[in-house]
Amino acid sequence: MAVKSSNIASTKNRQQSVVRHQASGNFLKAVSAVVWKDLQAEFRSRELFSAMLVFSLLIILIFNFALELDLKTRQSVTAGVLWATFAFAGTLGLNRSMAIEKDRGCLDGLLLAPVDRSAIYFGKVISNLMFMLIVEIIVLPVYSVLYNTNLFLPGLLMVILLGSIGYVAVGTLLATMSVQTRTRDILLPILLFPIVIPVLLAAVKASDGFLAHAELSEILLPINLLIAYDIIFLAVAFMVFDNIVEE
Amino acid sequence: MQSKPVILKIIDVLAVILLGVSTYFALVKAPTELVMGNVQRVFYFHIGTAWTALLGFLFASALSIIFLFSKDLKWDRYQVAAIEVSLVFFLITIALGSIWARPAWNTWWTWDPRLTTAAITELVYVAYFMLRQGIDDPDRRARFGAVYALIGGISAPITFFAIRLYRDIHPVVIGAGGNPKAQGGFDMTPDMLTAMFVALIAFTVIFIDLYWNRIRLGNLEDKVEQLKLKVTM
Numbered sequence: 001m002a003v004k005s006s007n008i009a010s011t012k013n014r015q016q017s018v019v020r021h022q023a024s025g026n027f028l029k030a031v032s033a034v035v036w037k038d039l040q041a042e043f044r045s046r047e048l049f050s051a052m053l054v055f056s057l058l059i060i061l062i063f064n065f066a067l068e069l070d071l072k073t074r075q076s077v078t079a080g081v082l083w084a085t086f087a088f089a090g091t092l093g094l095n096r097s098m099a100i101e102k103d104r105g106c107l108d109g110l111l112l113a114p115v116d117r118s119a120i121y122f123g124k125v126i127s128n129l130m131f132m133l134i135v136e137i138i139v140l141p142v143y144s145v146l147y148n149t150n151l152f153l154p155g156l157l158m159v160i161l162l163g164s165i166g167y168v169a170v171g172t173l174l175a176t177m178s179v180q181t182r183t184r185d186i187l188l189p190i191l192l193f194p195i196v197i198p199v200l201l202a203a204v205k206a207s208d209g210f211l212a213h214a215e216l217s218e219i220l221l222p223i224n225l226l227i228a229y230d231i232i233f234l235a236v237a238f239m240v241f242d243n244i245v246e247e
Numbered sequence: 248m249q250s251k252p253v254i255l256k257i258i259d260v261l262a263v264i265l266l267g268v269s270t271y272f273a274l275v276k277a278p279t280e281l282v283m284g285n286v287q288r289v290f291y292f293h294i295g296t297a298w299t300a301l302l303g304f305l306f307a308s309a310l311s312i313i314f315l316f317s318k319d320l321k322w323d324r325y326q327v328a329a330i331e332v333s334l335v336f337f338l339i340t341i342a343l344g345s346i347w348a349r350p351a352w353n354t355w356w357t358w359d360p361r362l363t364t365a366a367i368t369e370l371v372y373v374a375y376f377m378l379r380q381g382i383d384d385p386d387r388r389a390r391f392g393a394v395y396a397l398i399g400g401i402s403a404p405i406t407f408f409a410i411r412l413y414r415d416i417h418p419v420v421i422g423a424g425g426n427p428k429a430q431g432g433f434d435m436t437p438d439m440l441t442a443m444f445v446a447l448i449a450f451t452v453i454f455i456d457l458y459w460n461r462i463r464l465g466n467l468e469d470k471v472e473q474l475k476l477k478v479t480m
Contacts, residue, residue: 170398177391181381191378191395194371195402198409205412222412229405236401243315243390 030115034123035130038097042131048096052135056089060143074147079207082143082151083163083200086136090167091189093131094175097124102179111245121172121241125234129168136160155210155219162226163203166233170195173237177244202226255459262449262456269295269442269449277442289347291442295450297340303333303454304368308400311393323389324469326396327379328461332454334372341365360410367406371399385472 042048063081067073101107110120140160144151171192178187202222209219273291280287307329314322344362345355356362375395382388435443 173394173398177378177394180387180391181378182383183377183381187378187381190374194367194374195398197367198402198405201406201409201412222409225405225409225412232401232405233398236398240315240394240397243394246390 027116027119030113030119031123031126034110034120035127038124038127039130041100042127048093048100049131049134051096052089052093052131053138055092056085056135056139057142059085059088060139060146064146069147074149075212078143078147078149078151078211079204082139082207083204085139086132086160086164087167087193087196087200089135090132090164090171091192093135094128094168094171094192095178095185095188097128097131098172098175098179099184107245117242117245118238120245121176121237124176125168125172125237128172129164132164132168133161136164149211151211153210156207159203159206159210159223159226162223162230163199166199166226166230167196169230169233169237170199173233173241173244176241180244198229199226202229251463255456255463258452258456258459262453265445265449265452269446272442272445277439278436280439283347283351286347286350289343291446292450293340293343293347294443295446296336296343298447299450299454300333300336300340303329303336303458304372304400304403307333307396311397311400314389314393315397318390320385320389320469323392324465325462326393328458328465330372330375330396332457332461334369334376336450336454337365337369337372341369358410358413360407360413363410364403364407368399368403371403372396375399 060081063069063084067077067081069077069081098107101110111117113120140151143149171188174191174195175188178184178191181187202225206219206222206226208214209222269291273288277288277291279285307326310322310326310329314326341362344365348357349355375392378395379388379392382391
């Protein structure tokens with residue numbers, strides 16, 4: 001009898017774990033479907049990516065004249081110029097990426113899909129992150145060539161990845177909110193910038209450290225801050241995303 | 248329409264009296280600080296408004312969580328009231344701090360962590376009201392507002408730490424942990440401490456009074472909206 005009940009219990013456990021496994025498989029499938037959809041749409045139209053890229057090159061051009069980027073200034077402001085560029089280009093991309101969903105009624109379609117709402121969030125985060133990283137990967141060598149500075153340091157690339165994750169995690173959430181308001185085009189930067197200031201500050205500090213070849217112990221603090229920010233805001237966004245797409 | 252509750256009327260009067268008492272303590276009773284002179288008297292109201300505003304923002308973040316769980320619009324009205332009053336109090340804090348900083352630090356403004364965090368926090372809650380203004384549906388407005396207030400509340404302390412990576416000159420007057428780079432710090436005499444506590448109590452009561460009145464206003468606004476809907480239907 002005891003053996004039988006333990007057998008039943010173990011089958012039950014196995015069934016549960018299978019269900020759980022399927023659920024997590026479904027979640028990943030839903031996330032990758034959203035990412036795939038975004039990438040494919042972007043691959044066909046290329047409107048988001050080209051706008052972000054041209055915009056960021058223009059920003060660098062403006063900084064060039066606004067700051068007189070000669071050799072001496074360049075050393076102290078490179079990290080700041082890069083992050084300001086990423087931040088501005090990022091809002092452009094985020095706004096567009098969510099506006100497309102809203103305008104073509106795609107968001108409603110996504111919400112009708114029988115998947116967890118947070119899967120949609122993570123899908124959008126990953127595709128937005130990819131667009132942002134692609135732009136960054138192109139901006140970096142352009143900046144390197146224009147100003148004769150080597151930006152391909154593994155540490156700097158890691159900081160850019162961590163900073164972009166934090167930026168996009170909050171940005172996707174706020175862009176989803178801002179496209180549903182009346183003043184949507186102007187609202188996103190106003191909502192986003194005060195919230196992502198920690199990311200920008202820590203990222204600039206860490207990038208500066210890597211560019212100046214500082215001791216790792218000096219750079220560790222801002223990097224830890226970036227990691228903490230990424231984790232906190234991905235978790236918070238995961239929890240509250242349901243509330244901002246509910247109809 | 249309900250008339251104003253008696254307790255609220257009492258608090259109204261009490262708030263005005265306490266403001267007077269606190270002003271007396273700050274301007275007359277407390278001794279003049281030796282180095283900075285009379286301008287240091289601004290400190291009592293600076294602390295009083297800062298304390299209540301920060302508690303108000305914290306309270307608003309807690310209300311966000313309660314609202315997101317309960318979805319009762321009552322909590323949204325409480326939150327708007329808390330943020331609105333805190334926003335004004337915090338603006339007063341910044342203005343008073345600036346008046347003090349001019350003679351003490353020889354500048355109206357400096358990019359120290361507390362000042363910068365204060366400015367950014369103020370901007371977050373201004374953005375909060377801009378967000379709410381852009382949404383017509385009260386239910387959605389409440390949900391978005393709650394989410395944004397929650398995120399803003401979480402990001403404020405992180406912002407503070409992030410700016411500490413850069414610089415710090417704000418004096419720590421209350422509690423240990425003196426900052427060797429701080430400028431304009433001072434030790435308080437018992438009379439100064441009394442004046443500070445009177446200011447803290449006074450501004451807490453003033454905050455509660457304004458907060459309660461603002462909630463009443465919110466409730467009345469809500470009622471007017473509903474009546475308007477009834478008329479149009």
